[in-house]
């Protein structure tokens with residue numbers, strides 16, 4: 001029996017495995033080798049993750065006799081931009097990479113989103129594999145094929161839907177993650193419970209101390225549960241014409257916080273956490289969500305060490321930033337709201353009074 005789990009994101013010919021285990025390198029013959037093809041490999045990482053984890057994957061490629069190169073980007077959301085994306089293309093061209101090249105994204109969501117977008121565009125599309133090293137990337141960004149970069153005027157505004165060949169989520173890499181980053185990942189984990197999974201929300205209420213203590217079994221369970229939920233939603237709606245928009249719970253407000261404060265000031269997960277409390281509060285004020293459920297949501301977010309209060313950008317600024325959102329249609333802002341825990345829905349009819357109250 002392998003000591004890792006395998007989930008599948010079912011997208012027909014573009015289906016792929018999501019491997020989840022403590023140590024996937026020792027099983028790399030099964031978890032990595034089959035997805036590499038017969039071209040070169042280029043590892044993309046950053047200045048924080050590369051010193052920790054790059055050498056072990058390079059040694060594995062050496063062992064197989066696979067030619068490889070690497071690109072190391074600066075660390076931070078503020079570098080998820082077109083200038084730093086261009087550094088990946090320059091490295092690929094300098095190394096004479098052809099269409100058989102496979103990119104390996106080794107890092108958090110920033111590296112994964114940028115590497116995926118580089119793979120989507122280089123020579124009109126080459127293969128890439130996600131090796132997510134943050135909790136957030138393991139439970140969310142490495143799965144589902146949203147790739148891209150930020151623009152000064154809006155978060156993730158330039159990008160492509162482009163699926164990886166495989167996802168390798170090594171739970172052991174979470175040992176070196178700063179506590180603030182672990183908490184940021186928990187925001188997206190809580191999101192899945194709120195969208196449509198009451199048993200998961202209940203489980204998270206019971207297991208939050210174990211998750212914060214980095215209990216390996218609890219983390220593996222949270223990653224697998226989250227990936228199952230995300231894979232189910234993405235398989236039903238890959239390019240977000242319907243149900244996938246629910247994965248944006250908390251993000252209409254959250255993206256405004258990230259862009260409004262300047263990318264990198266608040267972590268993505270922190271902004272999503274505060275954004276989910278704003279969405280829950282607005283849902284309550286609109287008469288959709290009960291007061292006890294709002295309290296439960298706030299308590300779980302606070303128990304994860306996440307901010308429940310949004311920064312005071314001012315209602316005008318929030319509205320201006322939220323006008324730049326990919327969910328909007330016909331100039332109307334569409335929000336993900338809650339009728340209850342596990343009952344998210346999309347609406348463009350949030351009462352103005354409820355919206356103004358949370359923006360204030």
Ligand SMILES: NC(=O)c1ccc[n+]([C@@H]2O[C@H](COP(=O)([O-])OP(=O)(O)OC[C@H]3O[C@@H](n4cnc5c(N)ncnc54)[C@H](O)[C@@H]3O)[C@@H](O)[C@H]2O)c1
Nearest residue numbers: 048075108109110133134136137140141146173176177268
């Ligand atoms: N594509 C999607 O579906 C999707 C989903 C959610 C979030 N995102 C994007 O993902 C990004 C956020 O991802 P993130 O939270 O992983 O941030 P991140 O990529 O910036 O990583 C967080 C920090 O942890 C460091 N780090 C990574 N792995 C580490 C490890 N094992 N040990 C020590 N340090 C480590 C990084 O260098 C960085 O400083 C945002 O840009 C967000 O928009 C995308």
Ligand SMILES: O=C(O)C(=O)C[C@@H](O)[C@H](O)[C@H](O)COP(=O)(O)O
Nearest residue numbers: 140144146155156244247248251326
């Ligand atoms: O996969 C999705 O779909 C998501 O919405 C997941 C989000 O957690 C993630 O932050 C995503 O990048 C947001 O997408 P965007 O289209 O609103 O930029």
Ligand SMILES: [Zn+2]
Nearest residue numbers: 188251268272
């Ligand atoms: Zn997110």
